[in-house]
Amino acid sequence: MVYENPDGVMIGLEIHVQLNKLKSKMFCGCSTDYHDAEPNTHTCPVCLGLPGALPVLNREVVKAAIKVGLALEGEIAEETQFHRKNYFYPDLPRGFQTTQYDYPIVSKGKVVIEGEDGEHEVGIWRAHMEDDPGKLVHIGSIEKSKGVLIDYNRSGMPLIETVTAPDMRSPKEARRFLDKFRNILEYLDVFDGNLEGAMRMDANVSVYGGTRVEVKNISSHKGVEKALLYEIMRQKNVIRRGGEITQETRHFDEARGVTIGMRTKEEAEDYRYFREPDLMPMKVSDWTPKIKETLPELPDAKRARFIEQYGIADMHAKALTSKIMLADFYEGVCKKGTDPKQAATWIADVLLGELNYRDLVISSYDGSTIGCINDKDHSIANSTRVADMVDLVALFTDGKISDRAAVEVIRTILDGEEEKTPLQVIEEKGLFKAEDDLVTKAVAEAITENEAAVQDYLGGAEKSLNFLVGQVMKKTKGTADAKTAREMLVKELKG
Amino acid sequence: MITKEDVEHIGWLARIEISEQEKAEYMEKLNSVLDYFGQLDEVATEDVSPTYHVIDLHNVFREDVAAESLPQEKVLANTENKQEGAFKVPRIG
Ligand SMILES: [Zn+2]
Numbered sequence: 292m293v294y295e296n297p298d299g300v301m302i303g304l305e306i307h308v309q310l311n312k313l314k315s316k317m318f319c320g321c322s323t324d325y326h327d328a329e330p331n332t333h334t335c336p337v338c339l340g341l342p343g344a345l346p347v348l349n350r351e352v353v354k355a356a357i358k359v360g361l362a363l364e365g366e367i368a369e370e371t372q373f374h375r376k377n378y379f380y381p382d383l384p385r386g387f388q389t390t391q392y393d394y395p396i397v398s399k400g401k402v403v404i405e406g407e408d409g410e411h412e413v414g415i416w417r418a419h420m421e422d423d424p425g426k427l428v429h430i431g432s433i434e435k436s437k438g439v440l441i442d443y444n445r446s447g448m449p450l451i452e453t454v455t456a457p458d459m460r461s462p463k464e465a466r467r468f469l470d471k472f473r474n475i476l477e478y479l480d481v482f483d484g485n486l487e488g489a490m491r492m493d494a495n496v497s498v499y500g501g502t503r504v505e506v507k508n509i510s511s512h513k514g515v516e517k518a519l520l521y522e523i524m525r526q527k528n529v530i531r532r533g534g535e536i537t538q539e540t541r542h543f544d545e546a547r548g549v550t551i552g553m554r555t556k557e558e559a560e561d562y563r564y565f566r567e568p569d570l571m572p573m574k575v576s577d578w579t580p581k582i583k584e585t586l587p588e589l590p591d592a593k594r595a596r597f598i599e600q601y602g603i604a605d606m607h608a609k610a611l612t613s614k615i616m617l618a619d620f621y622e623g624v625c626k627k628g629t630d631p632k633q634a635a636t637w638i639a640d641v642l643l644g645e646l647n648y649r650d651l652v653i654s655s656y657d658g659s660t661i662g663c664i665n666d667k668d669h670s671i672a673n674s675t676r677v678a679d680m681v682d683l684v685a686l687f688t689d690g691k692i693s694d695r696a697a698v699e700v701i702r703t704i705l706d707g708e709e710e711k712t713p714l715q716v717i718e719e720k721g722l723f724k725a726e727d728d729l730v731t732k733a734v735a736e737a738i739t740e741n742e743a744a745v746q747d748y749l750g751g752a753e754k755s756l757n758f759l760v761g762q763v764m765k766k767t768k769g770t771a772d773a774k775t776a777r778e779m780l781v782k783e784l785k786g
Numbered sequence: 787m788i789t790k791e792d793v794e795h796i797g798w799l800a801r802i803e804i805s806e807q808e809k810a811e812y813m814e815k816l817n818s819v820l821d822y823f824g825q826l827d828e829v830a831t832e833d834v835s836p837t838y839h840v841i842d843l844h845n846v847f848r849e850d851v852a853a854e855s856l857p858q859e860k861v862l863a864n865t866e867n868k869q870e871g872a873f874k875v876p877r878i879g
Contacts, residue, residue, distance in 0.1 A: 320853030
């Protein structure tokens, strides 16, 4: 089926990614580990923009940019250099941002996403390096703010800005692109997406091939999807009423789910880009072959390998490789001898489903345990151990516990106050599958004690059988397999 | 040709106030700079590759090593306008 794109929606994205895994900032030695620090404790003359301070570029920033470029299947420039983008804002202590203009380090890449009608290619126009401004905190609400506090700890953090072609045709495709893009970056190990401000996005969108509108500074993937849904509806309404879409920049109010026009400046933006004289041009394309060798296996390749090596369904392979930490966890479980297909079902379907239900995202994997944090308030949640998953799948496949009990074990481990192994949970809750004679006894009792229900069932009321099954489950404290209990009852009553 | 409006625009971009007298003066000076660039246009440059930097150097990097930052008191030493360890400025816009 071909997606018709009835409203002629075209979406492009600009994504800023902070290289927060590096040790030092982009142009100075200040540590990048400032997230829990007091304001203005990770700054120096360079990132404070004091007169006479000179920047020197961190080599690892360039390497990371090349890594990203290669993973996006882009071209790495023969010659690349920095420009100054000049504007006044208090978060920018020097009055300019150091960025790249007409010689970006990466150009012409692509990312394949799961589009509205199957695999869909999104072009990458460019990816370049730039430094992050400081952070502003308004005193009171933005409208009634009495003043602004500035913390320059973030100033000079290395960023990679990636600009896509307007190749996405729906908010869902934009969301899919962002999920995939973030996943690729996590595979490359260049950033920790769970840190505050690690990824910021601008989205531009037009309908019916008309004027495009930019929505600035959205901080989450869900936010981008919501902002775009709203903005497309707004543009269609304007056009339906005979109005015209004007080229403008809008701001997304995440709490209200609406985009708001920002006051248009009287003068057009005029950044007066010019070459940064304090930084030397770079010729680094010869680093490419060596960096290419260090690239890890990327999501698409890993997904194909999982299908091939473990014989699992594509749906499972896709879910398991959607996050590098989850993929590693899965392989950790398989390495312990667990049947790969069983492991895929229990991890991709059950564990992932239970995590999603609790708004938990995987934030770490240390070779034996995956750690999770809450997506909403970033609080640390219970972790899940490889060893526990191995034991749990074994208990289930050996017929010691029912699938319902296994799910309950996972839930108990995720919600429990103290750390417990599956065996402990099963013993405490009495979840071992009932022995067959115990079920047989319960079936016999259920029949003799509930004559009315038995007669109803024999008289054609199927619902009464459910009642009897319920009685069996109650007598065995939920340890009987419901399907077996039903079969035994039917056999007993109808022969 | 740089007009009076151009001078006003440049002044606004740089957030500096320019008197009427200065506007006339800067207009003349900026136009003479522009004329000088006009001379450069006369040089044949077809076979000359562009110069990216006046110093013929490239690939100047530092290693990714974290160093000591300034203490907060020193960072804020030059301003009266501070609050809770941050610089304080008037509200924007
Ligand atoms: Zn610094």
